[in-house]
Amino acid sequence: MPEADLSASSPISIYIHIPFCQMRCTYCDFNTYTGLEQLFRPYTEALTQDIALWSKPDRLTAHTIYFGGGTPTVISVSLLDHILTICEQTFSLTDALEVTSEANPGTLTASYLRSLRVLGVNRLSLGIQSLVEAELRLLGRLHTADEAAKAVAEARTAGFENINLDLIYGLPGQSLASWQQSLSQALLLEPEHLSLYCLTLEEGTPLATDVAQGRQPEPDPDLAADMYECAVEQLERAGYAHYEISNWARGPAPPGASPSLACRHNLTYWRNQPYLGFGAGAHSCLGGHRWWNVLQPGEYIARLREHRHGGRDHPPAITASEEISPRLEMGETMMLGLRLVQEGVSVGEFARRFGRTPYEVYAGEMEELRELGLLEWDEARVRLTPSGWLLANEAFQRFL
């Protein structure tokens, strides 16, 4: 990475990637691996070494920590504890620190959840994906619908007051009725937050191969759009604020703001603010630069070992980096901010950051999108219209 000012004026977010899972789901193309239990400890050592390299007298302030994966909860609580301790020693952590861990039902016990809560993890993101057994089998999930409900109950008992549930729609063979069944049952679990994702068939995954070879029906994009629209209505009726294209949360939501239980970590990304990512394949964005770490956990460990023995510059696990030009930063701020249904892109914030309003930079693009019915704005915010939520990618392209 070229010389760069890697200080941050506003609090940063920290992402920690745990690239291990017990089994590979049929649709997954994430950077995660099975059967690497022997790497849990050396990987944690490498992670903590990598994090500690950011230790400096004028510490960076962090306001969120997010354990993602993979399945972070496959590693022991003591290893997660070690990582959090090094974060505390390296960064100034804000009082209202949000600490999220992703987790999968079927990998959790009541005592593990209690220990996680005691560590300071205060937000749990459970990948339940569906509450219909046949769909869980199709997705290759390890857990049953009952185990998903049990995981939520045990998380409540452990003291978690902020729980997200991930659900996937647009599955091969999924009907609107079965989607509504999953969603209704998820609502009975009273999560504070819901993330609903449309299935993407990633080339090379077993599910994509099954569809390509005719063993599973091709998902119908029009039906998936209907599922999304049903969810928007159903969740509004249930009192959730729709704050990001795919995300809903409880909590007060003043006009033009995201609700108090929105995922603050992900808001960092959508507001195009700085973050540091640690671990195999993790991305960072700070000081006008963006960089990516090597993908393989074994190589990540080797890079950190090499650094310990005197080789490699800091940060040692980088595989690629780029400078973010002001033009690119503006475009990304528009693209990411427009994902936020209520907040959108704040005209005032944009002008403070770039010296010009969005309209001064993108008048042609904005007018065109308004004519298409995808964009609206006033003196405070630029936002997608509800029609724009389903055609967001078309709108985003205009800004990049």
Ligand code: SF4
């Ligand atoms: S649990 Fe998540 S990260 Fe792991 S294989 Fe399944 S979808 Fe991928």
